[in-house]
Amino acid sequence: MAKGKLRRRLRRFDESLSDQPVHAITDRVQIPSDPVSPGRRITTRVVYALGALFAAVIIVYLDRHGYRDIESSPNPDDPLSFLDCLYYATVSLSTTGYGDITPVTPSARLINVLVITPLRVAFLIVLIGTTVETLTTQSRQVYQIQRWRNRVRNHIVIVGYGTKGRTAAAAMVGDEIAPADIVVVDENAAALERAKSAGLVTVRGNATDSEVLRLASAQHAKSIIVATNRDDTAVLVTLTARELAPNAKIIAAVRETDNEHLLKQSGADSTVVTSETAGRLLGIAVQTPSVVEVMEDLLTPDAGFAIAEREVTPKEVGGSPRHLSDIVLGVVRGGTLVRVDEPDVDALELGDRLLYIRSADAER
Incomplete structure (x- = not known):
């Protein structure tokens, strides 16, 4: 009964956000894109406009015998000069149209209908590029969200x-996880802007609501990291995420040890007690600060040494992990981590995974 009430409290929207059309959620979901400078945009528009203009000039020049200049040419049969073609294309595309140069042959008039008129429309679109760009940007964002x-x-x-979520994202990117494969859910606009600047997909909303997690496609996620600022919020988010994604791996951060069991009961696969971890490092740093430096190095995957995990190769099966060239810290067997000095893992088996120390600099 209590669980049912909790579910009803978590469902705040009458209509499912995930069922709404894409254009209705563009203010919540943001797909990162490469920024374009204003100078580059203006240059691009000028290039497009000049391209349309010179295309029209070439087309008119190739069919210059089909036009007549009633003002300056003494002989009506004289073809237009290149300057005349440039003048005609300019006044035509700008819709000025003085009427002194006109198409007189059927072919010239057909080309005007089929080619010059579309170029005139394209030229006008370039001139009002700010409005068009706003519309195309929104359409592009809708298409990107739908495709994503x-x-x-x-x-x-x-x-x-x-701090926790940002550091976790940086560590994963340093461990060669593509930024586009990371989705950030937060209510803070400044935090979402930082995430978007880092190339991450962002979803604005309260993650205790299952519909917000659906927008982030949490039901299809491989892993869900809960890095909220409050322990009670972390418990609610974990409970909601586990109900929505029963097969995802959930890693949750908690400030106090007393709340760790609540996260595990809510469905967290792994928990990190941030206050105790920081306290241990502070205590170790009093006597052996170099140990803390080494641990920081191990936790930084993109530089120096790092802790990594890999599968046992067929050649290593039957051997001891302590005799390998890699510095092995433990063996993951059947989903359970066993220390390397335990007799149970003295002989490696096919399917085991090794927790070892690798050199990021050597790999590069």
């Missing part, structure tokens, strides 16, 4: 983009 929602699978969702 159809294709996104096995991605990683980060709930909360504070």
